[in-house]
Amino acid sequence: xxxxxxxxxAGLGTVGMGVVAIIRKQAELLEAxxxxxxxxxxxxxxxxxxxxxxxxxxxxxxxxxxALARRDDVDIFVExxxxxEGPAKQAVEAALAASKHVVxxxxxxxxxxxxxxxxxxxxxxxxxxxxxxxxxxxPVIKTLSEGLAANEITRVTGVMNGTCxxxxxxxxxxxxGYNALFDEADKLGYLEADPNLDVGGIDAAHKLALLSxxxxxTQVDFAGIEIEGIKFITLExxxxxxxxxxxxxxxxxxxxxxxxxxxxxxxxxxxxxxxxGQLSGGTNMIVLEGDAVGQIVLRGAGxxxxxxxxxxxxxVCDIARGHQVFVFGKPAKTLREAIPALSLRAAPYYLxxxxxDKPGALAKVASVLGDAGVSIDRMRQYGHEDDHAPVLIxxxxxxxxxxxxALEAMGHTGVVSGTPVALRIEEV
Ligand code: NAP
Ligand code: HSE
Numbered sequence: 016x017x018x019x020x021x022x023x024x025a026g027l028g029t030v031g032m033g034v035v036a037i038i039r040k041q042a043e044l045l046e047a048x049x050x051x052x053x054x055x056x057x058x059x060x061x062x063x064x065x066x067x068x069x070x071x072x073x074x075x076x077x078x079x080x081x082a083l084a085r086r087d088d089v090d091i092f093v094e095x096x097x098x099x100e101g102p103a104k105q106a107v108e109a110a111l112a113a114s115k116h117v118v119x120x121x122x123x124x125x126x127x128x129x130x131x132x133x134x135x136x137x138x139x140x141x142x143x144x145x146x147x148x149x150x151x152x153x154p155v156i157k158t159l160s161e162g163l164a165a166n167e168i169t170r171v172t173g174v175m176n177g178t179c180x181x182x183x184x185x186x187x188x189x190x191x192g193y194n195a196l197f198d199e200a201d202k203l204g205y206l207e208a209d210p211n212l213d214v215g216g217i218d219a220a221h222k223l224a225l226l227s228x229x230x231x232x233t234q235v236d237f238a239g240i241e242i243e244g245i246k247f248i249t250l251e252x253x254x255x256x257x258x259x260x261x262x263x264x265x266x267x268x269x270x271x272x273x274x275x276x277x278x279x280x281x282x283x284x285x286x287x288x289x290x291x292g293q294l295s296g297g298t299n300m301i302v303l304e305g306d307a308v309g310q311i312v313l314r315g316a317g318x319x320x321x322x323x324x325x326x327x328x329x330x331v332c333d334i335a336r337g338h339q340v341f342v343f344g345k346p347a348k349t350l351r352e353a354i355p356a357l358s359l360r361a362a363p364y365y366l367x368x369x370x371x372d373k374p375g376a377l378a379k380v381a382s383v384l385g386d387a388g389v390s391i392d393r394m395r396q397y398g399h400e401d402d403h404a405p406v407l408i409x410x411x412x413x414x415x416x417x418x419x420x421a422l423e424a425m426g427h428t429g430v431v432s433g434t435p436v437a438l439r440i441e442e443v
Contacts, residue, residue: 019052020335021088023115025080025106026095027060027067029204030120030147033324034093035069045328049335056088084110091116091334093327097208099123111135111143118330120147120323123212126221129228129235130350133342143342144330149222150175150299152322153315154329159229159303160344166305168230170270172443175222177297177318178205178213179245179265184295187253187262205297205318216244216265220280223267226301227278229344231271232351236278239355243281252367252436255407256284259393261365262292266441268358275356284365284440290314291443302443361412363392368425368435369403370396376430377406383428387421389413403432409440 022038024031038045038055045053057075059082077083084092084106092110094117096103103124110117117136119125125132125145136143146156150173159168174180181203182196200206205213212218224237245265256263261284269278285291290312294300299317304310316322333340343350370376377396384391390411397405410418418437425431 017051021056021090022093023057023083023089024093025059029320030323031095033320034327037324037328049332051335059083080106081109085113094119099127116142116334118144122148122221126224126237133347137347142334146330147323147326151317152325153313155301163305166307168305170304171226171230172268173301174264175299176219181297204320214244214246216242216280227269233353234350236353241279245282262287272356275354277356277358361414363440364410365438366408366435368406369432370406371430372402379428379430383424384421388417389421
C-alpha cells in the first residue's frame with residue numbers, strides 16, 4: 016500500500032462539507048480504488064464556531080487558507096472557498112509555490128487566472144484539477160480532455176448553470192416568481208456567494224471559457240464571451256415560448272470558426288421535445304461534438320453538495336493514482352491566444368414587443384422587419400393591456416446583424432413601447 020494522501024480543505028460550505036461527507040462515508044471504497052488512504056489533515060473556513068452538522072475536531076484548524084496551503088502535512092490543497100481574487104487566489108498560489116497539488120471547484124478563479132495558474136502548476140510538475148468547476152457532478156473535463164483526446168472538437172453546447180435552469184423550469188411549472196425561486200435554489204446549495212453571477216449568466220460563462228480552452232487549445236478567454244443573463248425573462252416569455260413548442264434555456268455555445276473563437280452564453284429557445292428542452296431543475300447538459308466521435312451528450316446534476324463533491328473527489332482519486340494531465344489538455348505554454356469572433360450563423364429568433372394600440376402598428380413592424388431582410392415565420396398578438404398589445408413573432412433564419420438593424424429601426428416607428436426582447440432559437 017502506498018503512503019496516505021493528506022488533504023488540506025479550505026472552505027466548509029456546501030461543497031466542502033460534501034467532500035467531508037464522502038471521505039467519511041467512502042473511506043474504504045476510496046482506498047480500494049486508489050490504493051491509498053485518503054484523509055483530511057486540516058481545514059479552514061471563516062467561522063470556526065459555526066455549527067456544520069458534524070464534528071470537525073479530528074482535523075487541525077487554520078484561520079487562514081494560505082497557512083493551510085503551506086502545511087507540511089498537506090499533499091493536496093482543496094480550494095472550495097470561491098471568488099476570483101482574495102483568499103482563494105492567494106491560497107492556490109501559495110499551495111503551488113509550496114509544491115502542493117491543487118483541486119478546486121472555483122470556475123471564477125480559473126476563468127480569470129487559469130493561464131497563469133496552469134503555467135505555474137506545470138512548471139512545478141504539479142496537478143491543478145478542476146472537474147467540479149464545470150457542470151457539478153458531470154465528468155465533462157475528463158471526457159473532453161481525456162476521453163475525446165483524439166478528436167478535433169467542432170462545437171461545445173450546453174446548459175451549465177443549475178440555478179438558472181432551476182429558476183426557468185420552476186417558473187414555468189409553478190408560475191412562481193423570481194424571488195421565491197431564488198430562496199429555493201439557495202436552500203438546495205445551488206447559488207454562488209454572489210447570485211448575480213448565476214442569473215447574470217457570468218457563472219455559466221466562466222464554465223464555458225474553461226471548456227473552450229480545452230476543446231480548442233486556446234488560452235481561457237472569458238472576456239471574449241457574449242453574455243446575457245436571464246433576469247429580463249418574464250413568465251410571459253416562458254408561457255409564450257411554451258405555446259409555440261419551445262423552452263427557454265440559458266445556453267452556452269462555443270465553436271472555432273475561420274474568423275476566430277465564437278463563444279456565447281445567452282437565453283435561447285430550444286424545441287421542448289429536444290434533450291435540452293427536457294432538462295429540468297438543477298440538471299445540466301453538455302453536448303460535445305468531435306470529428307471522429309460525432310456527438311456526445313452528458314447530463315446530470317450541475318450543482319449541490321453531493322454531485323460537486325463527487326467531482327472534487329474524482330480529481331483527488333486521479334492524483335492519488337499518480338495520473339497526470341495538462342491543466343487544459345495541452346501544455347499551458349502551447350495554448351494559443353483566442354481571437355474572439357461574433358456569430359454570423361443565421362438562426363430563427365423569437366421576438367416579444369409591446370405594440371401601441373394604433374391603426375397600422377403591426378404593419379409598421381412587419382415593414383421594418385422586411386426592410387432589414389428579416390422574414391416572419393409566425394406571429395401572435397395577445398389581448399390589449401391598457402393601450403398596449405403584447406406581440407410575439409418568430410422569424411425565419413436571419414443573422415443577428417440584420418435583426419439588430421430591424422430592432423433599431425423599430426425604435427423609430429413610434430408604435431413599439433420599450434425595448435423588444437429577442438431570443439435566438441437553437442436546434443441542438
Ligand atoms: P459556500 O457554501 O458559500 O462555502 C464557502 C466556504 O468558504 C465557507 O465555508 C466559508 O466559510 C469559506 N470562506 C469564505 N470566505 C473565506 C475566507 N476569506 N477565508 C476562509 N474561508 C472562507 O460555497 P460553495 O457553494 O461550497 O462553493 C465553493 C466553491 O465551489 C465556489 O468556488 C463555487 O463556485 C464552487 N462550486 C459550487 C457549487 C455548488 O453547487 N454550490 C458547484 C460547483 C462549484 P464559513 O462557512 O465560515 O462562512
Ligand atoms: N451556482 C452554480 C450553478 C453552482 O447554479 O450551477 C454549480 O457550479
